[in-house]
Amino acid sequence: MSMKDWMELDIDSLEFEEVTELEKKRVKQYVLQKRKKKHVWRNIAVASVMLIGISTAAGYAYPSFATQIPFMDNVIQYFSNETYKEFGEFSTDIGLVETSNGVTVMIDNAVYDGTNITVSYAIETDKDFGEDIHSGGHWFDIAGSNGSGGSSEITKISDNRYVGLSTITPSFKGGGYPDKVEITWEPKTLYSTSNDVKVDGDWSFAFSLKRLEGNVRLVNETVKTNDITFTLKSVELTDVSTVIAYDQEVSDTLLEEWQEVSPVFKVTDDLGHVYLDGTGGGGFSSDNGKTLEGTTAFGTIQEGATKLIIKPVEIASLGSGKGHTKMELQPIIIDLEK
Incomplete structure (x- = not known):
C-alpha cells in the first residue's frame, strides 16, 4: 500500500480480527494523527507507518517517536527523583502523539508496577503558557477501577516545550490489582494560570500495560491499638518499586469521633535510607471506612540494606480541613535476607 493509499484509507471500513476494542481505537487514533501532523513529523519513515498492521495484530506497542523528536528522547531524564531511577530501563515504549489547535501532546513511556501506573509525556505548543501548564478534561482513566489518586509533575524545558510525569494509583473492588490495565487519557483542555492561556483540543490516547512481575513476600504481621488493627499482608519487590499491601479495621467508637481513619507510612532501612515519610497510598473500603484494604x-530498596522498617501512622480526620489527629503504631520490621 502506498503512502497516498494509506492516507486516503476509510478507517471505518477496516476489518479487525482477533483484537480488542482498545487496539481498534489505537489503530484509528494512529492513522488520524498521521493525517494531522505538520512539519514536525515529515522525517518519520514510511516503514514506521507500515508497521501498524503488523504490531496491532500481534498485540505489540507501536514504535516510539522519541528518536524523531530530540527533546522527547527519554523524558524521564528531566526528573531526578530517586523513585524513577529504574523507569527508563523497565518501562514500555508507548510512542503515541496527538496534535490539536497548535499543541502537540506525546506519550513517551509508561510502567505498571502492580499498584501505580507511571506515565512520562511531553508537550510542544505554539502558545505562550508561561511557566506552568495544566490539563483539564478526563485525567488518566483506568478501565474497571472504582477511582484513582495520584500526582503530576510538569516541567518547562524551553519556551514552547514541557515534559510531564504522572503517577496514577487506581483502586479496584476487593483491593486487588489486575495483571493488565487499559488506560485512556483525554485532556480536553490545556491551560496556564500564570499567563491566562487556555487551549481546548481533542487529544485522545489509549494504551495498555502489563504488570511487572515481582517477588512477593508474605508478611501477615499485625500491630494494634484499642481501636485500630493494622495488618501488613505482603511486600512485593519489582524492578522499579517496592509495594506494600495491608488491611486494617477500625472500631465503631473511633469512627463515631472521627469521620475517617487512614494510614500513612514512614519507611526506612537499617542503613538509614528514608523511602517514605508521611505518605499514604490507594485504598478501598466497602463499609464507610470500618475496614480498609490498601x-x-x-x-527500589538500596543495595546493602538487610532490614526494612515500616511504621504506620494513622490519621484520624474530621474531613474538609476541620481537624485531625495522629496515632503512631509499632513499626513492623522485615528481614530482607530471609
Missing part, C-alpha cells in the same frame, strides 16, 4: 509503593 497498597503503598515507593522506590
Whole structure:
C-alpha cells in the first residue's frame, strides 16, 4: 500500500480480527494523527507507518517517536527523583502523539508496577503558557477501577516545550490489582494560570500495560491499638518499586469521633535510607471506612540494606480541613535476607 493509499484509507471500513476494542481505537487514533501532523513529523519513515498492521495484530506497542523528536528522547531524564531511577530501563515504549489547535501532546513511556501506573509525556505548543501548564478534561482513566489518586509533575524545558510525569494509583473492588490495565487519557483542555492561556483540543490516547512481575513476600504481621488493627499482608519487590499491601479495621467508637481513619507510612532501612515519610497510598473500603484494604509503593530498596522498617501512622480526620489527629503504631520490621 502506498503512502497516498494509506492516507486516503476509510478507517471505518477496516476489518479487525482477533483484537480488542482498545487496539481498534489505537489503530484509528494512529492513522488520524498521521493525517494531522505538520512539519514536525515529515522525517518519520514510511516503514514506521507500515508497521501498524503488523504490531496491532500481534498485540505489540507501536514504535516510539522519541528518536524523531530530540527533546522527547527519554523524558524521564528531566526528573531526578530517586523513585524513577529504574523507569527508563523497565518501562514500555508507548510512542503515541496527538496534535490539536497548535499543541502537540506525546506519550513517551509508561510502567505498571502492580499498584501505580507511571506515565512520562511531553508537550510542544505554539502558545505562550508561561511557566506552568495544566490539563483539564478526563485525567488518566483506568478501565474497571472504582477511582484513582495520584500526582503530576510538569516541567518547562524551553519556551514552547514541557515534559510531564504522572503517577496514577487506581483502586479496584476487593483491593486487588489486575495483571493488565487499559488506560485512556483525554485532556480536553490545556491551560496556564500564570499567563491566562487556555487551549481546548481533542487529544485522545489509549494504551495498555502489563504488570511487572515481582517477588512477593508474605508478611501477615499485625500491630494494634484499642481501636485500630493494622495488618501488613505482603511486600512485593519489582524492578522499579517496592509495594506494600495491608488491611486494617477500625472500631465503631473511633469512627463515631472521627469521620475517617487512614494510614500513612514512614519507611526506612537499617542503613538509614528514608523511602517514605508521611505518605499514604490507594485504598478501598466497602463499609464507610470500618475496614480498609490498601497498597503503598515507593522506590527500589538500596543495595546493602538487610532490614526494612515500616511504621504506620494513622490519621484520624474530621474531613474538609476541620481537624485531625495522629496515632503512631509499632513499626513492623522485615528481614530482607530471609
